[in-house]
Amino acid sequence: QVQLVESGGGVVQPGRSLRLSCAASGFTFSSYAMHWVRQAPGKGLEWVAVIAYDGDNKHYADSVKGRFTISRDNSKNTLYLQMNSLRAEDTALYHCARAIDISGYWHAFDIWGQGTKVTVSS
Amino acid sequence: EIVLTQSPGTLSLSPGERATLSCRASQSVSSSYLAWYQQKPGQAPRLLIYRASSRATGIPDRFSGSGSGRDFTLTISRLEPEDFAVYYCQQYGSWFTFGQGTKLEIK
Numbered sequence: 001q002v003q004l005v006e007s008g009g010g011v012v013q014p015g016r017s018l019r020l021s022c023a024a025s026g027f028t029f030s031s032y033a034m035h036w037v038r039q040a041p042g043k044g045l046e047w048v049a050v051i052a053y054d055g056d057n058k059h060y061a062d063s064v065k066g067r068f069t070i071s072r073d074n075s076k077n078t079l080y081l082q083m084n085s086l087r088a089e090d091t092a093l094y095h096c097a098r099a100i101d102i103s104g105y106w107h108a109f110d111i112w113g114q115g116t117k118v119t120v121s122s
Numbered sequence: 123e124i125v126l127t128q129s130p131g132t133l134s135l136s137p138g139e140r141a142t143l144s145c146r147a148s149q150s151v152s153s154s155y156l157a158w159y160q161q162k163p164g165q166a167p168r169l170l171i172y173r174a175s176s177r178a179t180g181i182p183d184r185f186s187g188s189g190s191g192r193d194f195t196l197t198i199s200r201l202e203p204e205d206f207a208v209y210y211c212q213q214y215g216s217w218f219t220f221g222q223g224t225k226l227e228i229k
Contacts, residue, residue, distance in 0.1 A: 035218070037167075044210065044220055044221070044222050044223045045159075045161075045167065045210055045212075045220040045223075046220065047217070047218035047219065047220065050218070059217065061217075062123075095166055095167075100169070100172060100178075105214075106153075106155055106214055106215060107172070107214060108155075108157035108169055108172035108173075108178075108212065108214060109157075109159075109167075109169060109212075110169045110172075110178060110179075112166035112167055112168075113166060114165075114166050115166065
């Protein structure tokens, strides 16, 4: 079935780095734009980044621009989020999500992973 | 950045009642690129409505969306026990932003 499974979360000190992965299955991963969305404990949803189906275009929320990098390996059906210079306010559950349609960015997110937890603390 | 403001923050209703949730944007949402999601504790968000009024696959017809421009509404015609959750609106016409959520709780 169509599925996204995140991994790579953990506890990390401020200023350090972490790389998240999102393994996709059950659909043609290389056809869809993909997103990262995070949710701080007890808070709402915050969009983090998007990458085009072919990896050529990427965009970021201002809160992570210059620190986070989104990437994908279509041969491995996997999405990544490299997080550098982590801050306490980056503590959240990180979900990957798929755009509902294959053309462009401007779509709702129809498939979500369960998330991987990132805690930034000394 | 388009800011979405959802109201009310919490809505207390009984099963069988009608729920009306609102989402107001700080500026007009391009092409009605507005979605609604449901999230239950410990679960990922679930897409309910996209393009303001189109139901996602498998969503019961008691869920409906309406609106355009800056004002949008999610209506649940007759609440079922499984509908009590947090609901988020999202605009995806000018990058991506979410509202702060409306908690729908059992009265």
